[in-house]
Amino acid sequence: MLKKITKLGQILGLLTSSLVFSQVGNVGINTPNPGSTIDINGSLAAHYTAVSTTSYNLNSSDFHVSYNGPANAVFNLPAAISGSGNFKGRMYTIKNNTNFTVTVNSAAPETINGNTSITVPPNQSAQVINTGLTGASSTWEVSMGSSSITASNGLSITGTDVKLGGTLSQATNIATAGNNLSINGAGKVLIGTTTVPAGAANSKIVIDNGTTNGALQIKDGTQQLGYVLTSDANGLATWSSTVTTAFANNWTSYSGTLVNPFTGTTGGGNLATGISVQIPAKGWYFFRSGIAINSDCNDYTFYINGIGDVWKSYCTSNTPIYMAPRDQNRVLYFSTPGTYTVLAVKTNGVVPITFNAGNPTFYLDFVKFQN
Known part of the structure; x- marks a missing residue:
């Protein structure tokens, strides 16, 4: 009996010696020379839990x-444990396989990286590890995953898809670096409003500043007090004075060839003259014109229908004379650019003895001087 007890003691001694050795050395699985505390030459399995x-x-x-x-x-x-049973280094991996969010809470007053909770977005994952600390210290740290990824300042997130479409809530600078920034399609750029106002169905840019003045500012070096934004033939706008400079050097003459409109034996208007004027933009224009007509009593007029007279002479004699005044000036306003026909009228059936003969011969020219 004593022999058996001695043998059992020897076996227990050897086992105890082996266990103590494994505590201070490395453990190898499928490897004879482990280089780490646990060295596994093969696969590793841990507990997998599916939660609904x-x-x-x-x-x-x-x-x-x-x-x-x-x-x-x-x-x-779980709440942290102080002393015996402390699970420092324990790791949890949380995988969100849905289009919803998973909020991971620490046990109060503990925190996760200083926060009471983290959020795992749809189709994302997060891994946390226990620090061994207790109380209000960071008991858990986020060691991997995208639980801290959020979308803001013009970005939105759906699962793993982060895209433009959110609200710009911070100062944002778009540095094109020579590249074009294009906005196309049927949509509009709305500034100061999210609703397309009445009358803006065809507009691409809408600025709504309420009742506050100064909704638009354009500075290109040409701006000055009292200037207006003026377009060239290609739609390129610059600031310009409402008064045309170099007034006397920018006259534009009429188009066409003058014919005698006063050959009828009756009076009346809407007589064809064969000439027209080409108005390039809306605004006020200064007209000057003159012609020599030798006739007895009659009123002769050149006019633009709906705009006004450009030249007119009244009856001054019952015997033929050159109608006076021969040289006249007019100020006319055109609300729309375009080609305007010059017409004529006479008050009775008198036909002039001579038309456009003498001094001066017919002239008609004009210049814009104000918008």
Whole structure:
């Protein structure tokens, strides 16, 4: 009997010696020379848990927890332990397989990287590791994953898709660096409003500054007090004075060839003269014209229908004379650019003895002087 007890003691001694050795050395699985505390030459398995409930308490048997529930979920981390039983280094991986969010809460007053909770967005994952600390210290750290990724300042996130489409809430500078920034399609650029106002159906840019003056400012070096924004033939706008400079050097003559409109034996208007004027832009224009007509009593007029007279002479004698005044000036306003026909009128059936013969011969020219 004593011999058997001695043999058992020897076996226990050898086992104890082996266990003590494994505590201070490396353990190898499928490798004879482990280089780390645990050296595994093969696969590694840990506990996998699938959760579909919207509230779940993580525990000591969990490692990887996948959420497949029908709504937003809340996962609660276990409270830290001080002293014996401390689980410093414990890791949890939370995988969100849904289009909802998973909120991971620490046990109060503990924190996760200084926060009471983290959010795992749709189709994202997060891994946390226990620091061994207790109280209000960071008991957990986020070691990997995208739980801290959010979309803001003009970005939105759906699962793994981060794209433009949110609200710009911070100062934002778009440095094109020579590249074009294009905005096309049927949409509009709305500034100061999210609603397209009445009358803006065809507008591409809408600025709504309410009742506050100064909704638009354009500075290109040509701006000055009292100037207006003026377009060239290609739509390129610059600031310009409302008064045309170099007034006397920018006259434009009429177009066409003058014919005698006063050959009829009756009076009347809307007589063809064969000439017209080409008005380039809306505004006020200064006209000057003159012609010599030898006739007895009659009133002769050149005019632009709907705008006004450009030359007119009244009856001054019952015997033929050159009609006076021969040289006249007019100020006319055109609200729309375009080609305007010059017409004529006479008050009775008198036909002039001579038309456009003498001094001066017919002239008609004009210049814009104000918008």
